[in-house]
Amino acid sequence: MSDEITPLHSFDDASLDTAFTTLADEVRTETDSLSDPEAFRLHWLGRKQGRLKLISEAWLKSAPPEAKKALGIRFNQLKQQIEAALEAPTAVATKSAVHGIDITLPGTVRSPGIPHPLLSTMHEVVSVFHHLGYSTNLGPQVESDFYNFEALNFPPNHPARDTQDTLVIANQQSRPSRDRLLMRTHTSPVQIRTMIAQAPPVRIVIPGKVHRNDAADATHSPIFHQIEGLCVDTNITFSDLKGTLDHAMKALFGSDVKTRFFPSFFPFTEPSADVQISCIFCGGKGCRKCKHSGWIELLGCGMVDPAVFAAVTAERRKINPADDAYNSEKITGFAFGMGVERIAMMLHGVSDIGHFYSGDMRFLEQFA
Numbered sequence: 001m002s003d004e005i006t007p008l009h010s011f012d013d014a015s016l017d018t019a020f021t022t023l024a025d026e027v028r029t030e031t032d033s034l035s036d037p038e039a040f041r042l043h044w045l046g047r048k049q050g051r052l053k054l055i056s057e058a059w060l061k062s063a064p065p066e067a068k069k070a071l072g073i074r075f076n077q078l079k080q081q082i083e084a085a086l087e088a089p090t091a092v093a094t095k096s097a098v099h100g101i102d103i104t105l106p107g108t109v110r111s112p113g114i115p116h117p118l119l120s121t122m123h124e125v126v127s128v129f130h131h132l133g134y135s136t137n138l139g140p141q142v143e144s145d146f147y148n149f150e151a152l153n154f155p156p157n158h159p160a161r162d163t164q165d166t167l168v169i170a171n172q173q174s175r176p177s178r179d180r181l182l183m184r185t186h187t188s189p190v191q192i193r194t195m196i197a198q199a200p201p202v203r204i205v206i207p208g209k210v211h212r213n214d215a216a217d218a219t220h221s222p223i224f225h226q227i228e229g230l231c232v233d234t235n236i237t238f239s240d241l242k243g244t245l246d247h248a249m250k251a252l253f254g255s256d257v258k259t260r261f262f263p264s265f266f267p268f269t270e271p272s273a274d275v276q277i278s279c280i281f282c283g284g285k286g287c288r289k290c291k292h293s294g295w296i297e298l299l300g301c302g303m304v305d306p307a308v309f310a311a312v313t314a315e316r317r318k319i320n321p322a323d324d325a326y327n328s329e330k331i332t333g334f335a336f337g338m339g340v341e342r343i344a345m346m347l348h349g350v351s352d353i354g355h356f357y358s359g360d361m362r363f364l365e366q367f368a
């Protein structure tokens, strides 16, 4: 291959054919063993020193006007031949390598996203209740005093409010106390919202974020998650509550798990109970996790207090004065509430609640 462009002296078709056939042969010889497509490209198509550029300068410019068209056609055919050689698969593969991309290497594997462990725990719990015929409801995180406390039978200034470490919204003093806004401290207000909107039978689970003025430590966070449950119908009894929660705990933690119910207090249930499950770590023998008691406390529950039905009825009567759907002589119900973080920590053996909020991929990837 010669880099010199010999001047063309005659521009008749035969001379042009001869000149371009020589060039086409050169291109073919080079492309038959194309080891460096980039060098080949530069040699022929380089903007400054490429052979096509030199040819066009040497020949096109000196051609008589009547020969320019014939010359141009052959010139373009040659250019197409070169470009086609560069687009051929072997040239593409090597050309990519020259540009720093080796398309023969396996591609970058993007791992698909996964639900956050708290979300998947919520989903697991909720789906246990979906299988029992419950549906899901949600409510606002900025809530009024009425829904978060008053309708749930926490009277104003009642000491039970102190146990909730409420974060209040600023500058609410001018409002009537029932309308004052706060960050909901539990998911229970959605019980009230549901009953005001819907007559019995009610079977509902309510997952969501709640807020408390709590210092963060290994087991507490000022923002956490709860799942609330509510069942209202005719003839709902405490044994329905026990059977339902016993089934749910077995579905979540395994059929060997036992439950027991201890008397407790919540303003919105009467009687109220705390539910304990047999320790899933030691099978009830006693270990560090269950503080050697064999039992772990997991949720609160109880029969809906008639005062709650009365508050709901008062609201419903603002719309329909004859409403009697939540007459506690005719219907009863049970409710329960549990912390999602606590359940997720137990299910996955997580010892610090902070891991859930850290966004540390090394933690999160373990749930993939």
Ligand code: DAH
Pocket: 185, 186, 187, 188, 228, 229, 266, 269, 299, 300, 301, 302, 334, 335, 336, 337, 338
């Ligand atoms: N709301 C309670 C809390 O945040 C949990 C709870 C207890 C909910 C008993 C209930 C219940 O519905 O019946 O501590």
